[in-house]
Amino acid sequence: MLAKSVSETTSYKKEEEEEEAKLDKKIKSQKDFRQLMLYCFKQGFTASQTMIELYSVFGKTCVTLHTIWKWYRKFRTGDFNVEDLPRSGRPQKFDVTLLKDIMHKNPQMTVKELAATLHKSASTVQIYLKKLGK
Secondary structure, three states: OHHHHHHHHHHHHHHHHHHHHHHHHHOOOHHHHHHHHHHHHHOOOOHHHHHHHHHHHHHHHOOOHHHHHHHHHHHHOOOOOOOOOOOOOOOOOOOHHHHHHHHHHOOOOOHHHHHHHHOOOHHHHHHHHHHOOO
16 A cells, blocks of 8 residues: 555656646746736736746746745836846856866866866856756
8 A cells, every 4th residue: 555655656746747847848037937927917916826826837946925026016116027137247257168177187076176276156166067967
């Protein structure tokens, strides 16, 4: 009985993960969530109702309630622009080739050591390592 229950749970989790992966492909950016929030706002939903709706469809990939509150505040002022605004400062550049070379020469280096060598934060290095599948 327990084996069946565990197997059903595993099967359910796998189906849930597959469903989230499908939804993940449809929602390509935060802008897509902003458009959905604007739609809910114009339909008269409260921020909490919007959160419930979005979470019921997108699960863990959904924006937070705090984010919804922030956008609702903006919408209440009459600003319905959901585009990304230009940011100040120059975009950071990261040399992925250099990271690969360093890792090839010394595969035992820690993230902190790589970060110090590249003069970047450990979190930035971690992001690029993840992109490289490391």
